[in-house]
Amino acid sequence: MTLSPASxxxxxxxxxxxxxxxRGRWVVVGPERLFVPDEIxxxxxxxxxxxxxxDAIVDDLAARYHAPREAIAADVLALLDDLQAKGVVxx
Amino acid sequence: MTAPPPPLGLxxxxxxxxxxxxxxxxNPVELSxxxxxxxxxxxxxxxxxxxxxxxxxxxxxxxxxAARRDLPEIVAHAASAGLYSNLIxxxxxxxxxxxxxxxxxxxDHVQLSVQDAEAGSADRIGGLRGGHARxxxxxxxxxxxxxxxxxxxxxxxxNLDRLGGLIDLALELGAGRLxxxxxxxxxxxxxxxxxxxxSRAQLDAATRTVTExxxxxRGRLVIDYVVPDYHAKRPKACMGGWGRSFIAxxxxxxxxxxxxxxxxxxxxxxxxxxxxxxxxxTESEAFQRFRGTGWMPEPCRGCEHKERDWxxxxxxxxxxxxxxxxxxxxxAHSPHHHLLDLAVQDAAVAGVEFTYRExxxxxxx
Numbered sequence: 001m002t003l004s005p006a007s008x009x010x011x012x013x014x015x016x017x018x019x020x021x022x023r024g025r026w027v028v029v030g031p032e033r034l035f036v037p038d039e040i041x042x043x044x045x046x047x048x049x050x051x052x053x054x055d056a057i058v059d060d061l062a063a064r065y066h067a068p069r070e071a072i073a074a075d076v077l078a079l080l081d082d083l084q085a086k087g088v089v090x091x
Numbered sequence: 092m093t094a095p096p097p098p099l100g101l102x103x104x105x106x107x108x109x110x111x112x113x114x115x116x117x118n119p120v121e122l123s124x125x126x127x128x129x130x131x132x133x134x135x136x137x138x139x140x141x142x143x144x145x146x147x148x149x150x151x152x153x154x155x156x157a158a159r160r161d162l163p164e165i166v167a168h169a170a171s172a173g174l175y176s177n178l179i180x181x182x183x184x185x186x187x188x189x190x191x192x193x194x195x196x197x198x199d200h201v202q203l204s205v206q207d208a209e210a211g212s213a214d215r216i217g218g219l220r221g222g223h224a225r226x227x228x229x230x231x232x233x234x235x236x237x238x239x240x241x242x243x244x245x246x247x248x249x250n251l252d253r254l255g256g257l258i259d260l261a262l263e264l265g266a267g268r269l270x271x272x273x274x275x276x277x278x279x280x281x282x283x284x285x286x287x288x289x290s291r292a293q294l295d296a297a298t299r300t301v302t303e304x305x306x307x308x309r310g311r312l313v314i315d316y317v318v319p320d321y322h323a324k325r326p327k328a329c330m331g332g333w334g335r336s337f338i339a340x341x342x343x344x345x346x347x348x349x350x351x352x353x354x355x356x357x358x359x360x361x362x363x364x365x366x367x368x369x370x371x372x373t374e375s376e377a378f379q380r381f382r383g384t385g386w387m388p389e390p391c392r393g394c395e396h397k398e399r400d401w402x403x404x405x406x407x408x409x410x411x412x413x414x415x416x417x418x419x420x421x422x423a424h425s426p427h428h429h430l431l432d433l434a435v436q437d438a439a440v441a442g443v444e445f446t447y448r449e450x451x452x453x454x455x456x
Binding site: 012013014016018020022023027029030031032034084085086087090 | 097099144145147148150175177199200202237238239241267268270309310313315
């Protein structure tokens with residue numbers, strides 16, 4: 001199950017993005033797991049709504065950060081692929 | 092002493108009652124009676140205090156947590172406290188209707204234990220005829236209720252050769268995650284060590300099976316797997332270090348740095364009915380005793396790994412050396428490390444009979 005620009009990624013069942021107020025950060029909690037996304041990963045995870053595709057996520061980030069679209073696309077796909085292998089994201 | 096980091100996880104052992112009799116049960120050999128159990132309202136207060144301290148994840152365990160008729164109320168307390176709730180269950184007493192009630196109360200995740208990939212062997216290990224078939228029905232109900240499922244397979248000499256079958260079972264049941272947990276040898280499991288310890292050849296084959304399956308099932312099934320202590324050179328950071336990230340509360344309300352800590356002598360573990368969780372975490376003697384590195388003897392004291400493994404498991408150190416503050420014998424630097432090899436050799440020529448877990452057996456063995 002390789003992710004493509006047309007994929008629509010979403011959180012895997014049981015994975016939730018939430019604030020961790022005691023430590024001043026955002027985390028993804030799941031079954032006996034905890035992921036602490038870095039700034040970029042957090043931006044991507046906040047855009048996962050089960051409707052927006054990888055292409056739309058890349059458009060959004062490229063516009064907001066005024067960055068080349070190809071570079072953003074490669075980073076986003078690599079990030080989502082890693083999160084999929086860890087069971088955080090599914091598509 | 093500086094304030095400890097906030098705890099991340101809370102294990103709520105709701106009861107010691109359980110329909111299974113697994114010979115490696117992690118409950119203490121001295122089991123609590125139902126009459127001593129905390130009520131749901133007290134659990135609710137403990138959950139709110141835990142969330143305020145920084146706990147994010149709650150594990151509802153036992154015994155069998157579904158032995159509590161008020162489990163939906165307890166789950167609702169967890170949800171309103173904002174904790175991620177994980178039900179750790181044997182699955183043999185929960186039907187679809189009760190499961191739906193738990194989902195409606197806000198349950199986040201289910202972890203189902205299985206004893207083997209084959210019904211006959213699984214029922215023998217769990218000590219309950221027909222148990223395995225009921226677990227399979229329960230797993231399907233979890234899927235139907237839309238809840239995420241982790242399969243937990245406790246492995247040892249008598250089922251490790253069917254690890255491939257356990258991986259297939261996890262896929263068949265729609266689990267997103269499989270936890271392959273080697274038996275840890277204290278309490279009941281220590282009594283049954285000769286019947287449970289795997290051989291090195293078995294372990295190496297299992298590790299190859301996991302490595303191959305992880306690659307093949309990437310993106311479909313996450314497999315958690317840790318090499319067991321008796322074949323390791325380095326100890327594990329048990330519970331992430333004593334009093335560093337984890338609190339367990341026993342059915343009778345004792346707060347523990349590890350769910351097995353009541354096997355250690357010389358402690359007066361604080362009672363959640365008498366103290367706040369914040370006091371227990373920061374002030375109680377029990378949580379401070381092995382926190383950090385100041386308590387360590389040699390060879391831990393001068394070791395470069397001391398802030399990685401935190402000296403290993405206190406329960407294992409005590410069980411094998413008689414000294415709660417000794418370096419965990421799982422470490423190759425421990426003067427007692429040879430005891431592990433001797434145990435593996437003894438087990439290789441031992442039989443397969445179990446001493447099953449039961450109430451009131453503490454003095455019988």
